[in-house]
Amino acid sequence: MLGRINHIAIAVPDIAAAAAIYRETLDAKVSEPQSLPEHGVTVVFVELPNSKVELVEPLGDASPLLKFLAKHPTGGMHHICYEVEDILAARNRLIAGGARVLGDGEPMIGAHGKPVLFLHPKDFFGTLIELEQV
Numbered sequence: 001m002l003g004r005i006n007h008i009a010i011a012v013p014d015i016a017a018a019a020a021i022y023r024e025t026l027d028a029k030v031s032e033p034q035s036l037p038e039h040g041v042t043v044v045f046v047e048l049p050n051s052k053v054e055l056v057e058p059l060g061d062a063s064p065l066l067k068f069l070a071k072h073p074t075g076g077m078h079h080i081c082y083e084v085e086d087i088l089a090a091r092n093r094l095i096a097g098g099a100r101v102l103g104d105g106e107p108m109i110g111a112h113g114k115p116v117l118f119l120h121p122k123d124f125f126g127t128l129i130e131l132e133q134v
């Protein structure tokens with residue numbers, strides 16, 4: 001089922017400050033901010049030779065990141081995104097296996113314009129998993 005790691009996401013309270021640290025202190029190539037109101041976040045991507053880091057900041061007062069940042073005010077590892085070839089087949093197999101698919105179970109379009117789904121952290125050792133169809 002699982003392909004490459006598409007990205008590792010870090011929730012941050014201030015995406016401009018986080019992007020500046022990655023650019024200046026880590027000499028990294030960082031994309032421009034992308035606001036995704038339907039996800040309640042603003043993101044930038046740190047380009048790496050073998051994957052990406054997604055720096056993600058809350059957008060709006062219903063953002064799913066607000067409670068996370070209330071618990072981790074300076075930020076923290078938020079989710080890991082695995083690539084899958086067929087997100088609906090993956091979803092159906094996961095549900096059949098008893099895993100909780102978050103939201104209404106239908107894929108949303110993510111930051112890369114591809115369908116994404118999220119799996120409950122409690123079913124995967126305290127790790128929020130995102131699946132992205134590539």
Ligand SMILES: CC[C@@H](C(=O)O)C(=O)SCCNC(=O)CCNC(=O)[C@H](O)C(C)(C)COP(=O)(O)OP(=O)(O)OC[C@H]1O[C@@H](n2cnc3c(N)ncnc32)[C@H](O)[C@@H]1OP(=O)(O)O
Pocket residue numbers: 009036039041043054056064065067068077078079081102103109110111112116118120121122126127128130
């Ligand atoms: C840019 C678009 C897209 C992309 O293309 O890359 C994105 O990445 S969007 C990223 C933001 N979107 C999401 O995170 C959507 C999925 N998340 C959710 O549905 C919720 O955040 C959640 C995971 C269901 C948590 O909901 P919440 O309301 O925060 O409930 P709790 O605070 O009660 O959490 C329940 C339980 O889970 C623990 N938790 C919460 N978030 C995480 C996390 N990121 N990693 C690990 N564990 C997490 C939380 O601590 C609670 O545990 P207990 O306290 O032990 O009960």
Ligand SMILES: [Co+2]
Pocket residue numbers: 007009054079081130
């Ligand atoms: Co993500």
